[in-house]
Amino acid sequence: MKRTSIYAAALALVSLGVPQALSAQPVKLTVEANKPVAEIQPSMWGIFFEDINFAADGGIYAELVKNRSFEFLTPMMGWKELKTGNASGKVLIENRGDAHINNPRFAHVTVDAANGGFGLTNEGFRGMGVKEGEQYNFSILVRNSENSPVKLTVELVSADGKKIGECSLDGFKDGWNQYTASLTSKATDAKARLNIIFTGKGSVDIDMVSLFPHHTWKNRPNGLRADLVQLLYDLKPGFVRFPGGCIVEGRDLANRYQWKTTVGKVEERKQIINRWNTEFSWRPAPDYFQSYGLGFYEYFLLSEDIGAEPLPIINCGMACQYNTGEVVPMNQLEPYVQDMLDLIEFANGDATTKWGSLRAQMGHPAPFNLKMLGVGNEQWDEQYVDRYKVIAKTLKEKYPNIKLVASSGPSPDGDRFDYLWKELKALNGDLVDEHYYQSPEWFYKNASRYDSYDRKGPKVFAGEYASHTKGGTAPESRNNWEAALSEAALMTGLERNAAVVHMASYAPLFAHIEAWQWNPDLIWFDNLRSFGTPSYYVQKAFANNKGTNVVPILCGGAAVAGKDSLYASSVIDQKSHELIVKVANASASAKATQIEVKGVSVNAKSASCQVMQAQNLADYNTLDTPTKVAPKPAAVKVAGSKLTLTLDGRSFYLIKVKYK
Known part of the structure; x- marks a missing residue:
C-alpha cells in the first residue's frame, strides 16, 4: 500500500472512532x-442524591400512587372519577385547615351504587410499574362518620384496560382508621393504573391512598425500590449526600427543604411543591411534588443500609441565588442554626433527648453516628460567609468533632470561587465543596x-x-x-x-x-x-x-x-x-x-x-x-x-x- 493510502486509511479510522x-x-x-x-479516606467516593428527575417520588421511593393525599396544588391531579353500571357519585375535596396543618385535605366521597360502582382511578407516575406474580400492598385511611354500608374494591388495570389484580375492603368505622389489603398482579405492565371503586349507598372520607410493592429494599413495608437501591449498594459508596442540591435552598425560603417536616409519621409530613416542577420551561413537570415519604430518617437508614456515611445538607438562611435570592436577616438566623443542632441530636442523641427519642420511636434506637454536615448548597458572596461564620461558631462549640462542608459557589473558578476559598481558608474550614459541570x-x-x-x-x-x-x-x-x-x-x-x-x-x-x-x-x-x-x-x-x-x-x-x-x-x-x-x-x-x-x-x-x-x-x-x-x-x-x-x-x- 502506498504511504498516502496508509495515511488516508488512518484518517478514516480516526473519523470512525476506531483506534489507530x-x-x-x-x-x-x-x-x-x-x-x-x-x-485515602474511607468516604472518598460517594453518591449525591437530589430529588430531581423524579428521583424520589416516582423513583427510589416505591409508592405507586401519585398525589395520594390530595395535597397537590390541584387536589385531583393524577386522579379521575370512575363509574360502572348505573352508579352515580361525586367527590368533594375538604380542607381541615389548622386542625391538620401538614395534611389538611381529604376526599369526601358520596356514592349511590346498588348496581355498578363509583370511585377514582389513579394514573401513577407516568403509569404504575407492576410485575406478574408480585404482591402489592394497598392501604387507605377511611372515616365513616355516617356508618354508611359502603364497600371498596381495589383493582389493578393494565394499559389496555384489562383487570390484572383485585382485592376488597369493608367494615369501615367512624374516626380515621387505616385499612389494608394485598393483591397479586397477573401481568407485567409499566403503564398500569389503580382503581378504587365504592359500592353501596352513602358517604365516606378517604385520605392517604397508597400502593406499594411487597418486594422493596430489604422488604421494608412502604420502603424503597429494590433495583435502584441495589445499584447504589453495588457502588460501595463511602457517603451519601442528601437531600441535594438546589432542593435544599428552594426557590424562596418558604419552600426551602426543612428536615423536621420530613420525619415522624408519614401521614403527618408536610408535602411541598418540588422546585424542579417549573424550573426549566423546556422540561416542565407540573405534577412534581415532594411527599417526603423519603425523608431524613429514610436517608439516614439508606446510608446505613449501603454502608455509607450520611452527609446531610441544611439550609443556611438563603434561598437559591439564581431565583429569588432571599436571605433571612442576620438577627433572625437562630432558628436555622437550631435546626442544625437538632438534626445532630436526631442523628446522634440517645433516646432520652427530644430528637433522639423521635428517632427511636421511628424504629432506630441506636444513633446514626453522624460525622459531617453541609452548611448550605452552593451559595456565594458576603451574605454566605456572614451566615457561615455564625453557624460554624455555634456548631463547633457544641459539636467540635462534626466536620462542616462549606460552599465554594456554583462554579469551579472566578471571583466568587476565589473569594470563598480565601475566606474559608482564613476560618480554618473543614471541607470546601467544589462543583463542576463542564x-x-x-x-x-x-x-x-x-x-x-x-x-x-x-x-x-x-x-x-x-x-x-x-x-x-x-x-x-x-x-x-x-x-x-x-x-x-x-x-x-x-x-x-x-x-x-x-x-x-x-x-x-x-x-x-x-x-x-x-x-x-x-x-x-x-x-x-x-x-x-x-x-x-x-x-x-x-x-x-x-x-x-x-x-x-x-x-x-x-x-x-x-x-x-x-x-x-x-x-x-x-x-x-x-x-x-x-x-x-x-x-x-x-x-x-x-x-x-x-x-x-x-x-x-x-x-x-x-x-x-x-x-x-x-x-x-x-x-x-x-x-x-x-x-x-x-x-x-x-x-x-x-x-x-x-x-x-x-x-x-x-x-x-x-x-x-
Whole structure:
C-alpha cells in the first residue's frame, strides 16, 4: 500500500472512532509501591442524591400512587372519577385547615351504587410499574362518620384496560382508621393504573391512598425500590449526600427543604411543591411534588443500609441565588442554626433527648453516628460567609468533632470561587465543596487541578461533577463514552491528590426516562427497569477499588496527567496487599505499555485486568442495552516486576495485582 493510502486509511479510522494502529514505542510507567504519599479516606467516593428527575417520588421511593393525599396544588391531579353500571357519585375535596396543618385535605366521597360502582382511578407516575406474580400492598385511611354500608374494591388495570389484580375492603368505622389489603398482579405492565371503586349507598372520607410493592429494599413495608437501591449498594459508596442540591435552598425560603417536616409519621409530613416542577420551561413537570415519604430518617437508614456515611445538607438562611435570592436577616438566623443542632441530636442523641427519642420511636434506637454536615448548597458572596461564620461558631462549640462542608459557589473558578476559598481558608474550614459541570476538554485539562492545592488548608469535597457532552436526541445519550472517559481521566487526578481531595460524588444521581429535568445523570430508569451509564461503571471502578494509600505512578519522573494522552493513578490496599492501577488512554491510538512496580514483589498469578471502551465515543447504555459500555476482562502479562499490556485507544483500564 502506498504511504498516502496508509495515511488516508488512518484518517478514516480516526473519523470512525476506531483506534489507530499500535504506537511504535512502548510507554513506560513506574509505580513506587513502597512509597505511600497520602491516605485515602474511607468516604472518598460517594453518591449525591437530589430529588430531581423524579428521583424520589416516582423513583427510589416505591409508592405507586401519585398525589395520594390530595395535597397537590390541584387536589385531583393524577386522579379521575370512575363509574360502572348505573352508579352515580361525586367527590368533594375538604380542607381541615389548622386542625391538620401538614395534611389538611381529604376526599369526601358520596356514592349511590346498588348496581355498578363509583370511585377514582389513579394514573401513577407516568403509569404504575407492576410485575406478574408480585404482591402489592394497598392501604387507605377511611372515616365513616355516617356508618354508611359502603364497600371498596381495589383493582389493578393494565394499559389496555384489562383487570390484572383485585382485592376488597369493608367494615369501615367512624374516626380515621387505616385499612389494608394485598393483591397479586397477573401481568407485567409499566403503564398500569389503580382503581378504587365504592359500592353501596352513602358517604365516606378517604385520605392517604397508597400502593406499594411487597418486594422493596430489604422488604421494608412502604420502603424503597429494590433495583435502584441495589445499584447504589453495588457502588460501595463511602457517603451519601442528601437531600441535594438546589432542593435544599428552594426557590424562596418558604419552600426551602426543612428536615423536621420530613420525619415522624408519614401521614403527618408536610408535602411541598418540588422546585424542579417549573424550573426549566423546556422540561416542565407540573405534577412534581415532594411527599417526603423519603425523608431524613429514610436517608439516614439508606446510608446505613449501603454502608455509607450520611452527609446531610441544611439550609443556611438563603434561598437559591439564581431565583429569588432571599436571605433571612442576620438577627433572625437562630432558628436555622437550631435546626442544625437538632438534626445532630436526631442523628446522634440517645433516646432520652427530644430528637433522639423521635428517632427511636421511628424504629432506630441506636444513633446514626453522624460525622459531617453541609452548611448550605452552593451559595456565594458576603451574605454566605456572614451566615457561615455564625453557624460554624455555634456548631463547633457544641459539636467540635462534626466536620462542616462549606460552599465554594456554583462554579469551579472566578471571583466568587476565589473569594470563598480565601475566606474559608482564613476560618480554618473543614471541607470546601467544589462543583463542576463542564466539557470533556475541561475534565482532561483539570486532571492536574489539585496538584498544587495547599495540603495544610481546608480539604476538598468535589460534591457535584459531570462531564457534559452534546449527545444525541435520546436523553440518556449525553451519558456517552466520551463523557465517562473524560471523567475517568479527572478522577485519576482526584485520587492522586487524596491528600487534599477527601470526598467526591457525581451528580445528579437518578433520572426517570420519561420525567427528567436535567441530564446527564448517573442512573436511568423507567417504571420497571434501570441501568447504570458508562459514567456509573467508571464511578464503580474507583469506589470498589479505592485502596488505603496513594502511591506514585510516574512517566519520565512526572505524574501521568495528560502526557501522551494518558491519565493514571495508583493505590495500594494495605489490608488486602493489593496494588491497583487505573489508566485512561484518551487518544485514538492504542499504546503498548509497560508498568514497572518498584519497592515490592508482585504475585504474577494474581494479576487481573478490566477494560472499558466503546466503538464510538458517542456510544451509550439504554434500558434495552444496559451494558453496551461496561467493564470487560482484558489481558495483562506479568514478568518479574513488570506488567505489560496494550492500552486500546479511548479506553480505561483497571489493573490489580497482589504484592508482598
